[in-house]
Amino acid sequence: MAVQMPFAGLLFMRRLVRNSSQRHLSCRCIIQKCRMRQTRTVSTAFVNYNENKGDDSDPSPLSSNLTFKQALLSRRRPLSPLERISSLLPQDALSPEVMQLREEQNQEASEEDTNIHTQAEHEAIPKEDDSETHHASDAAMETEEEKGSIPPTLPGESLLVFGELLLAEHRKKGRVEFRRMFALQAGARLNSSWGIILHDNIARQPAGRFLKTSRGTPILIRRPSLEDYVLHMKRGPAIAYPKDAATMLMMMDVTEGDRVLESGSGSGAMSLFLSKAVGCKGSVLSMEVREDHHKRAVLNYNRWRTAWSLRRGEEWPDNVQFHRADLCTASPLIAGQGFNAIALDMANPHLVLPTVIPHLHPGAVCAVYLANITQVIDLLEGMRCSALPLLCERIIEVPNRDWLVAPALQKDGKYCIRKAPVLVEEQREETEKDKTSTEQPAAFGSFPYIARPHPEQMSHTAFLVKLRKCER
Structure with a gap:
């Protein structure tokens, strides 16, 4: 009999737990059905409010909106078996652990309710101050964009202005994929395979800055150097490349104040380098036989001078005199003049040496630019036959390897x-x-x-x- 009593107690407790769980499940189903009905009514009220938005007499939008959010956010996690049993038992029969669990549950429920109310209130109240500050920030951004200029930070720094020459380039993995020289003009745009950049967005910006195209590709916008200008300017004949021009300047030892004679203006590349070397105190006399080459050299020279004056605020020295004439028959142009150096870029330079060498200062250098070794042989043979007072010091080839x-x-x-x-x-x-x-x-x-x-x-x-x- 003593053994049968515990089993009877266990059976009784099992039936009690089963009945309580069934009652709890039924109650929970009823609560869920009520919530679903409430959600449906709230959603319909919300839709009716949206349809009758123009009616100011209906005060239900705020309350319906709040109840709708509360209905959506009030769903909680399912209860565990221990929580279910502890909710049915009286408070005096609970252990301290179960009491602590019930207190934590009640605290979480209260926090969720407060969060729901605060969130609904914040979303329902219109944010007038935030909208005002947002409009103010947009207005400030618009004023900055309308100005479109960044003040220079270093002394002597100048911003890009309309009319000057610029160079746009895009590099990918160390290689130049796009490079173009253009004049900055109002209303124009820079076209490329990577997108478009408006010239108005480039103006009043500092040089050497990356600007994004319409496709989001960064393009470097900078001012071209004299080397860049010579390589990208419009040309008629082949030019003297910067590597060759620099070597010729070192050969002739051209300094500021010198007077230099050039034969073969071409596209004006060597004339620009000589103009920079002699400075304001010196002068360059350049001659060209062909009329189209002569016009091209003059246009390239003047274009660079205009861009330089816009960039620096000072004029490039106008120290080059272009003449369309043959140096073999141009004795009146060079009569009575002496030159510190002579630069020849022509097919048969040995034919003009008897005319120009008498006007070269003793000990000065005449640098000759030739395209192949055959022309070098013809030059040396012409010097030997004419017995000119010239010494051939060097014959070099200047390679260029990137x-x-x-x-x-x-x-x-x-x-x-x-x-x-x-x-x-x-x-x-x-x-x-x-x-x-x-x-x-x-x-x-x-x-x-x-x-x-x-x-x-x-x-x-x-x-x-x-x-x-x-x-x-």
Whole structure:
């Protein structure tokens, strides 16, 4: 009998729990049905409010909106079995752990209710102050965009203005994908395969800044140097490339205040370099046989001078005199004049040497620009036959080889790790292995870099002959 009593108690407790759980489930179903009905009524009221939005006499929108949000946010997680049993038992029969659990549950419920009310109130009240501040910020942005200018930060810095020449370029993985020189004009636009940039958005901006196109591609806008201008200006004949012009200037040792004679104006490239070298105190006399080449040289020269005055606020020195004449028969133009240097860029320079050498200062240099070695041989043969007081000091070729140097990347897209310096013997072994490869790694002990010749480099070669006047 003593053994049967505990079993009877257990059976009684099991039936009690089962009945209580069934009652709880039925109550929960009833509550959910009520909530669904309430949600439906609230949603219909909300729709009716949207349809009758113009009626000011209906005060139900705010309350219906609040009840709708409360109905949506009032759904909570299902109760656990322990929570269900603890809710049915009296408070005196509960353990401290169950009491703590009930208090936490009540606290969470109260916090959810407060959050729902505060959120609904904030969403229902119109934000007049925020809208005013938003409109004020938009107005400030519009005024800045209307101005479109950024004040210069360094002394002597000038912003881009209409009329000056600019250079736009886009690089991708170290290579120039797009490069164009243009004049900044009001109402015009810069077209490219990467999008469009309005000239009005470029004006009043600092030079050397990236501007995004209509497709979001950053394009570098900067002022062109004299080298950039010579390479991208409109040309008739082939030009003297900057690498050759710089070497000729060093050969002739042209300084400020010198007077230089040039034969073969071409497109005006060498005339611009000579004009920069002699400065305001010097002068350049340039001659060209063909009329179309003469006009092109004058236009390129004046265009650069105009762009320079807009950029710097001061005029480029007007120290070049262009003449359309043949140097062989142009003795009246150079009569009574002496020159510190002579630059010849023509097909048969040995034919004009007897005319110009008497006007060259003793010890001065005559630099000749020739396209191939055959012209060099003809020049030397003409000098030997005419017995001119000239000494051929140098015959050089100036190569131009661009390189691509970039950090080495692994297959996962990360940079290689810095390597520690190796011993001399290991370095010799690695250099012997790399002799046959075209790619040259950087020095040991640094980040690995890969260097190789540019695949699209400019293949241009020319021969420069340095002739010095000397008496025997």
